[in-house]
Amino acid sequence: MAGIQNLKGLAKAEKYYTDYGTRAKELRAQGNRVIGYISALSPVEILTASGVVPFRLKGNVEEAITKGDAYMETIVCPFVRNVFDSAIKGKFHFIDGMVLPHQCDSLDRTSDIWRDYLNLSYFHFLNVPHVTDEPSIEFMKEILRLFISTIEDFTGNKITVDSLKKAISLHNENRRLMRSLYDLRKSNPPLITGSEMMKVLVAAMGLPVYESIELIKEIIEDVKGRKPLTDGQRKRIMLIGDQIDSVIITDTIEKAGAYLVMDDISIGSKMYWQDVDEDKEPILALAERYLRKLKIPTTFVDTGGTYEENLNARFGHMRKYIEEFNVEGAILFIYKYCDPYGFEVPAIKSYIEAVAVDVLYLEDEYSISSLARMKTRIEAFLEMIA
Amino acid sequence: MAFFLGIDVGSGWTKAAICEDNELKSYAIVPSGGDYKKAAKEATNLALKKLNLSVKDIKCTVATGYGATMADFANDVISDISCHAKGISVLFSNVRTVIDIGAQFTRAITIDNDGRIINFIMNEKCAGGSGKFLQVTARILHVNIEELGRLSLESKKPVEFTTACAVFAESEAISRISEGARPEDIVAGIHKAMASKIMTLVTRVGMNPDYAVTGGGGKDIGLVKAIDNELRSKAYIPYEPQITAALGAAIFASSK
Structure with missing residues (x-):
């Protein structure tokens, strides 16, 4: 894997896409903690602020579910079953813990299965409300505070207002850059294909935010100059x-x-x-x-x-x-x-x-x-x- | 003189149609089996033979169907949905809804005046309402699939099936047989269950009074009658329903 660090831009994204998790594995080997999350509803800013590497779990559409069905009923959505199958087969052996949000039934009702069978050092069920009114915002704030306190206990690192603001600013920068890359699809024909974009999106979700920022910058440079x-x-x-x-x-x-x-x-x-x-x-x-x-x-x-x-x-x-x-x-x-x-x-x-x-x-x-x-x-x- | 070939590599059967001046001159139907390339060549050669032609007499070939890319000698590939639409528009210019019942898939397609697709829907990953259902029924009853239509028309008391799933219908059919149900009533019941499944596809895509039934299912008179009962009208059935998409492909080839 030593070669990856020498790759740049799209070539690097391609490698991270193909060997998904390779960077998180390296970072773990260097002593970092890696926390898995599974959906867009996970506040990655809090993970970043706590100093852990947020790592989005994914399945593999080319792989049959062979072990997962022994734990989860087949009424559970095929994505959740596939990701769990990967997890129970040990593909995410490098994660220290995971956070799972209250989102759909397939996630909520399997949270105990993830918690009990993966035996991770950290597991947090993020009880996100389902409505958006004012009381729910108040509730959500409490839920986020609770999440912060559990991750602080786990890492021993205090999340301060400043560290949280810094993480927010980094993730916003990451978002802004990704949107700039998306902008290069506005021309006709687009400068970047949908499949290249897919590789970038997957690569980015397996990286700490500062590395994602660097990667997207390189890719924008790559793509901008294309005819x-x-x-x-x-x-x-x-x-x-x-x-x-x-x-x-x-x-x-x-x-x-x-x-x-x-x-x-x-x-x-x-x-x-x-x-x-x-x-x-x-x-x-x-x-x-x-x-x-x-x-x-x-x-x-x-x-x-x-x-x-x-x-x-x-x-x-x-x-x-x-x-x-x-x-x-x-x-x-x-x-x-x-x-x-x-x-x-x-x-x-x-x-x-x-x-x-x-x-x-x-x-x-x-x-x-x-x-x-x-x-x-x-x-x-x-x-x-x- | 210019000849154009349409080749439809389906999951069950491979069909070749040769046209001259947008008119069908010859066709052939062979089982697709496990080698789609071979089947495509076989069907083509058979259809050519009937006209004493050789491959060089074909000016352009369009392939379609599940295994279209396996017909690697074709000049172009067009989806079977477009080809069905085109084929039917040539056969029956007034038809606006096409119900195609293939071995694995059933499609309902609405088309405009020029035979272009307006909308379409296919059965999802489920054999309910597809030719698979008929194959399963024929196997249980130990009759030829071609006989199902005639048998169905003899029924006086169709069995009510409570499932539209081909797999569950098999066990349901077996339970009915064990209770003494007549084979013709089983077949008529299966036809009714398929027709109601097909009806839901047609309802979703938009029903027009002038509709055609194509594909292997169009050869099953019992099934067609059950569909007519559901849709309260009368289907247009091509002389050879199974080659509709191949014909459409040949028409597309003619305009290339």
Whole structure:
């Protein structure tokens, strides 16, 4: 692995994507503590402020679940089962602990399984509320304080207002840079492909924030100087979904003849689009960022206004993406047994179709077993909107 | 004289269609088996033979279907959904909804005046409503799949199936047999269950009074009748329903 440090930019991201976890492993070997998290709802700023390396757990769509099903029922979502399968097989042997949020049933109801069978030195269930009103913000602040105190106890490092502010500022910088990289997809053709972007997103989520910042800077330099590809007119597609983390999906879309130019996925824009307000008291700013600014289907949004106003509050960001990135078609890709997204499908579909952008709705396992089936649908969809 | 070839490599069968001036001149259907490349060549050669032609007489080839990329001699690949739409628009210009019942997949497609897709839906990772259902039924009853249609029409009291899942339907069929249900009533019950599953696809995609049933399922008169009952209308059935996508591919090839 000595070679990785000599690689730069996209080549480095590619390596981190392929050997996911390699950097966290090195950092652990150097005496750092590594804490795993699993979704966009995990306040990484607190982990950074405590001095640990936040490391996002992921599964592998190319690997069958062989051990995990002995612990988790098959009604649990295929992503959660796959990640747990990796964990129980020892693939994340280098993590010291993990934080799991109150998010969907597949996470909540399996938290005891993660806690009891992985035998980690640190495990924290982050009891995030599901509504966004004022009392919930107060509750969220307490939840964040509780999280801080458990991680302080574990590391022995005190998280001060200053260290938290510094971490927030670093993560905001990371987000700003990632958004600048996304900006390079706005041209037609985009300067960076959807699959390259996927590799960058996965690489970044396995790095400490300061290394992610450096990596994204290098990649922006790499990509900025490129000449746009000119391989004919292709439709510009946005990918919507939750834990999509494989280039196999993005490749399938792009090889069918599309430009993947934007996403609303958990490891993508959901991580990078909303900053934490640096002018506010940090705990309040974090509570607002994760409970109100981050739009995920497990958070119930009720503006108190009309149905249309609620839809705008929940999905308005997607319409902005459509305008800013000139999106011509959307692929809504949902995992089977994902209740929160499953319930959102009709609303998302009609909301996007209302701005004259067609939506292809796909439902699948977290696995490549039915890729050919998906390919047919994507090809037909592109032919349909051509 | 110019000939154009459409080749549809499906999960069950591989179909070749040769057109001249947008008119079907010859076709062939062979099992896809375990070697899609071989099947594609076989179907092509059979269809060519019927016209005493050779590969060099084909001006352009379009491949489609689940294994389209295996027909590596094709000039282009177009999705089977587009090809079904195109094929049907040539056969029945008034049809606006296509129900294709293949070995593994069932698709409902709505099309415009020019045979372009307006919308489509496929059965998800589930064989309910697909040709698989018919294969399973034929196997349990030890009858040829071709006989299912005729058998179904003889039914006086179709068995009510409580599941649309092909796997569970198998055990349900066996329980009904053990209770003394007649084979024709089992088949008619299966057809009814498939038709209601297909009905949900059609409802989602948008129903038009003029619809066609294509694919191997279109050859099963019992199934078509059950679909007609569900949709309260009468389906257009091509002379050879199974080659609709291959025909569409050949039409696409003609315009290349």
